[in-house]
Amino acid sequence: MFAAAEAVRIRPHDLLKCLNSLLGQTNCARCNSELPPAVQMVLATRCRPSPTLSWEISENMTKITFIQPDGAAQTVDAENGLTVMEAAKLNDIAGIEAECGGACACATCHVYVDEAFRAATGKPAAMEEDMLDFAFDVRDGSRLCCQIKITSAIDGLVVRVPAKQF
């Protein structure tokens, strides 16, 4: 952010104030033309209030969308470093049991990773493959989400929750 402020030759504090006033905006306040999508996204999704500065880009949060069997979708902000299962539990996502608490010992945090994110999330390790033997209706993209670590590389992750956990 400081580099950006320097690049446009205003003080970081002023840049922040300026961005603050743009929070949640989709159009330019002066000429009403639509702001570029990238800017809109930053203003809408990356804002997080902080006690010291009114506006702060959160660089260590990642968006994850959970889709239920009936199609209902919930999108949550999850902190990098947590597992997808932990994010599900923190946000009370239905259908993910995680009976063993994330130890890769039960297969009840089974999810289907959307095709677009399979490369980024990677394939299960041997221990997870062994436990997937105990999941029901295992398909391409099946993962135990206690084994998927959240990083910005998987930002926007979409997973589908199965109809039942075994």
Next chain:
Amino acid sequence: MSTIDATLPSTSLDQKFVETDVAIIGAGPCGLFAVFELGLLDLKCHVVDILDRPGGQCAELYPEKPIYDVPALPIVTGQELTDRLLEQIKPFNPVFHFNERIDALSREADGRFRLVSDGGMTLLAKVVVIAAGGGSFTPKRPPLDGIAGYEGSSVFYSVRRIETMRGHDIVIVGGGDSALDWTLNLQPVAKSLTLVHRRDDFRAAPHSVEKMRALVADGKVRLLIGQATTLEGADGKLSAVTIKTADGEESVPCTALLPFFGLTMKLGPVANWGLNLHENLIPVDTERFETSAPGIFAIGDINTYPGKLKLILSGFHEAALMAQAAQKIVYPNKKVVFQYTTSSSSLQKKLGVK
């Protein structure tokens, strides 16, 4: 994952009738440590567990996984913890009854408790300690529509006698030791045997997998890579199972289905003994950890009280206090003298360290 095989002998050499001071239900870490605390007070214990070995959740779910919150052990695996506890309780010679689940619990006229297991064993004890953790480990039931209606008649999670499988079209689902062992054991008596697994990679012991592959090569066993989707049959008798493979769906003739999907914990018969329950947990007081029935105690994950934490260390504390209360029941006239293992010659003698 282990199979529950009732044909294996229990370490009590198939004793059918036993009398003891304390019957401990559950051989997990809390049940094991209870033997120590009770032993220091001269109380003899018999320990019953549905698994085929001690350790409970630690041995079944976490044997290789590190635990970081056992006091004095910065890091210890589930199996190590079990082994250390077994060493600690050795001086008290507990008797273990594995592959048994206590089904019935009642009180005799003389105030003692009668416990009857699903294997037909009867235990008489003055005190009962329920250290059942998350519940009995029972085989996971595949969520196939209607499967419950076939259990016991066409769907089996273990086999007591191989002869009962003779002449059947058998389908075995799984990739671990249970699935492979039963494939090898039942092939000689089966009319047909199909092994189904979701991938062509097996967790079972390599030499079992080799033998299976040899049987497949000889045309004696059929290996299908896929997953079961539906059951066909009527009146509790299965006739076919639909297996979805990469090539599509196939209806495989089947009169006996053996699914091996691992174990899960179920409260089980504990729910039927007339004890107060709160959300499948047994409420206890925090002075004695006694249940609503005098003489029956509950320690470890199975109990609940204000502030309860499901930690191994909590179960250890609960065992210590429970033992004091148990002693008063078994030896009501004994003078209670609190002693320390560091200084008491009589305790050290019991432990065999002096």
